[in-house]
Amino acid sequence: MDKEEKPKKKSMMVVIILIVVGLILAGGISYLIASRVVTDKTDEKKITQREPGKFIKLGDAKEGLILNIGGVNSGRYLKIGLIVELKPDKNAAPKEGKLPSAEEIRILDTAVNVLRSQKIEAFDPARQDQLKEVLKNELNKTLGDERVYEIYITNFVLQ
Numbered sequence: 638m639d640k641e642e643k644p645k646k647k648s649m650m651v652v653i654i655l656i657v658v659g660l661i662l663a664g665g666i667s668y669l670i671a672s673r674v675v676t677d678k679t680d681e682k683k684i685t686q687r688e689p690g691k692f693i694k695l696g697d698a699k700e701g702l703i704l705n706i707g708g709v710n711s712g713r714y715l716k717i718g719l720i721v722e723l724k725p726d727k728n729a730a731p732k733e734g735k736l737p738s739a740e741e742i743r744i745l746d747t748a749v750n751v752l753r754s755q756k757i758e759a760f761d762p763a764r765q766d767q768l769k770e771v772l773k774n775e776l777n778k779t780l781g782d783e784r785v786y787e788i789y790i791t792n793f794v795l796q
Contacts, residue, residue: 690722690786695745701792704749707757715760718791719748721776724784740780747779748772760795 696702701718705711721744737745751772759768769788776785 687786688725691725693721693723693741693744695719695721695748702749702752704752706753706755706760706795711757713757714796715752716792716794716796717752718793719772720789720791721748722786722789723780724782724786726784743779744776747775751775760793762793765790765793 694701696717696719701716704715704717705713706715707713723740726740755768755771758764759771769790772788773785776788777783
């Protein structure tokens with residue numbers, strides 16, 4: 638009877654050891670996979686370090702821009718508050734007086750042209766990010782040197 642218990646105990650110990658080793662391996666592999674996934678996600682969300690931008694509000698200080706969109710006979714109006722964040726220009730002369738700078742006039746002209754040239758469907762709330770991207774690309778073409786960091790829409794009314 639003693640001889641039968643020894644092989645059972647040995648085989649039982651081998652099974653237990655294999656289970657423990659398997660669990661340790663599974664835990665280690667899971668940890669490695671989880672840490673890689675978390676590292677990949679944080680790499681994607683890294684914000685590039687840049688100097689603070691210069692903010693320019695387009696249009697009237699209270700109203701923003703009010704535009705006739707969709708053609709002359711459409712009767713559709715857009716009231717939009719836009720703020721453009723620009724890369725600071727170290728060579729720019731300080732602003733004097735109440736008149737906007739030449740840069741601000743070019744930005745306003747480009748923004749108005751882009752907004753007026755868009756079809757009504759482009760102003761759908763689901764496409765707001767696309768509209769901001771189009772504005773950013775056109776402003777960068779106008780200003781050159783990838784000057785526009787970001788476009789912010791502060792209010793949006795389509796009538």
